[in-house]
Amino acid sequence: MEFHDGPYVERHASDIAQPQTSHYPFTPMPLPYAYDALEPKIDALTMHLHHDKHYTTYVNNLNAALKDHPKFHNWTLEQLIIHGKRLPTSIQTAVSRNAGGVFNHQFFFEGMLGGAHNSHLHNSTVGAHIIRPSALIQQFKDELKKNALAVFGSGYAWLCQNHRGEMCVITTANQDTPLTLGMQPLLCIDVWEHAYYLKHYNNRSDYFDDWFSLV
Numbered sequence: 001m002e003f004h005d006g007p008y009v010e011r012h013a014s015d016i017a018q019p020q021t022s023h024y025p026f027t028p029m030p031l032p033y034a035y036d037a038l039e040p041k042i043d044a045l046t047m048h049l050h051h052d053k054h055y056t057t058y059v060n061n062l063n064a065a066l067k068d069h070p071k072f073h074n075w076t077l078e079q080l081i082i083h084g085k086r087l088p089t090s091i092q093t094a095v096s097r098n099a100g101g102v103f104n105h106q107f108f109f110e111g112m113l114g115g116a117h118n119s120h121l122h123n124s125t126v127g128a129h130i131i132r133p134s135a136l137i138q139q140f141k142d143e144l145k146k147n148a149l150a151v152f153g154s155g156y157a158w159l160c161q162n163h164r165g166e167m168c169v170i171t172t173a174n175q176d177t178p179l180t181l182g183m184q185p186l187l188c189i190d191v192w193e194h195a196y197y198l199k200h201y202n203n204r205s206d207y208f209d210d211w212f213s214l215v
């Protein structure tokens with residue numbers, strides 16, 4: 001879904017802090033803030049489970065899928081995602097799902113950095129670079145929220161920059177990423193239930209509002 005671009009975003013995608021890239025064997029990115037740094041918006045137990053269990057499992061499964069394929073051990077996470085069709089068919093699905101899971105979670109965790117207590121990196125997040133007027137912020141929030149609530153099952157809602165440099169709001173299913181659509185992600189919200197169920201139960205709308213206040 002197209003989100004009308006306006007003067008309120010002043011930076012290009014390349015200016016935004018990117019998730020770390022590396023190659024096999026991938027190691028879990030440490031959470032860039034304390035587990036309770038997003039309280040009370042997002043609870044520490046959810047962050048523990050989300051980072052240490054869900055995210056780390058994607059890292060481990062990605063390594064397992066690549067283990068016997070040394071030819072691809074120097075590929076970055078982004079290369080594995082974007083050029084997944086060049087991989088042996090026997091591991092394409094596993095790599096796609098798990099590399100996407102790693103990328104999406106790193107992007108999601110880093111996106112909340114500016115909302116963390118004691119964050120020294122407020123200026124590195126997208127939100128800090130969205131210029132007022134507040135009416136446009138509200139319009140953007142409404143558009144992103146509409147998309148986030150419309151994700152059926154598990155997935156993500158994203159603010160992206162497309163190949164023409166225009167801002168757009170999209171959704172992806174499961175662990176699909178905007179990279180395979182040729183888009184540069186700027187911000188995402190994980191709407192898998194594991195991201196919010198402990199605190200918000202099935203209330204994705206309240207979870208969205210709490211998340212938005214962090215970014």
Ligand code: MN
Pocket residue numbers: 050054105190192194195
């Ligand atoms: Mn998740």
